[in-house]
Amino acid sequence: MNEQDIEIPCPVCSQSGKVKMISHIDEIPYFGEHTQVTLLCDSCGWRQTDFIPAEGKKAGAWSMVIDAEEKLTARVVRSSSCTVSLPELDIQVNPGSNATGYVSNVEGVMQRFLDVIRMIERDLVAEVDALEDNERATATEHMATLQNMKLAIGQLGEPKANPLTIVLLDPHGHSMILHPDATERDLTDEELAALPVGPDPAVFSTDDVEPSA
Numbered sequence: 001m002n003e004q005d006i007e008i009p010c011p012v013c014s015q016s017g018k019v020k021m022i023s024h025i026d027e028i029p030y031f032g033e034h035t036q037v038t039l040l041c042d043s044c045g046w047r048q049t050d051f052i053p054a055e056g057k058k059a060g061a062w063s064m065v066i067d068a069e070e071k072l073t074a075r076v077v078r079s080s081s082c083t084v085s086l087p088e089l090d091i092q093v094n095p096g097s098n099a100t101g102y103v104s105n106v107e108g109v110m111q112r113f114l115d116v117i118r119m120i121e122r123d124l125v126a127e128v129d130a131l132e133d134n135e136r137a138t139a140t141e142h143m144a145t146l147q148n149m150k151l152a153i154g155q156l157g158e159p160k161a162n163p164l165t166i167v168l169l170d171p172h173g174h175s176m177i178l179h180p181d182a183t184e185r186d187l188t189d190e191e192l193a194a195l196p197v198g199p200d201p202a203v204f205s206t207d208d209v210e211p212s213a
């Protein structure tokens with residue numbers, strides 16, 4: 001475990017001299033040896049975790065069809081530069097300004113999708129009364145779509161559920177689905193051009209952050 005102060009202002013509260021970087025080498029089965037790096041701000045509590053594999057990784061896409069309950073337990077390493085999508089539902093979560101890496105399983109990733117959907121739902125409900133009639137019809141349609149997304153995700157793993165595909169797109173190649181049925185491919189040039197690469201201003205803006213040991 002290595003701890004050091006970082007000479008950048010906190011991206012959230014802008015205070016200088018409060019951001020620390022903690023890093024340690026860790027081993028995740030199949031993902032291999034990597035450095036786990038966490039930035040945290042003593043002032044406002046902001047934190048961001050990322051995973052830097054020891055071996056260089058190239059930009060890549062991982063995908064797996066979730067068609068069995070067992071696949072919900074597959075481990076997922078999602079770095080802060082990774083976009084996660086469910087193409088069948090036409091929903092994706094981009095690495096926003098506050099993106100943080102995490103190690104979870106497929107079920108945990110679905111939970112995060114549900115959180116996002118509920119948040120959009122709450123926003124819709126909050127504004128629906130102020131809408132004109134024609135806008136309200138559209139909002140009602142959106143609500144129905146969100147409802148269907150929640151159902152589809154909630155039924156995953158059940159024998160009669162429609163399978164969904166989980167896709168990770170990571171320009172930095174630091175993300176992975178750890179399951180024998182998961183497949184990896186290169187990102188296309190179009191994807192590379194279109195994908196956001198993650199938090200900004202980034203200590204992780206380059207691929208080779210080398211925390212001093």
Ligand SMILES: [Zn+2]
Pocket residue numbers: 010011012013014015018041042043044045046
């Ligand atoms: Zn802060």
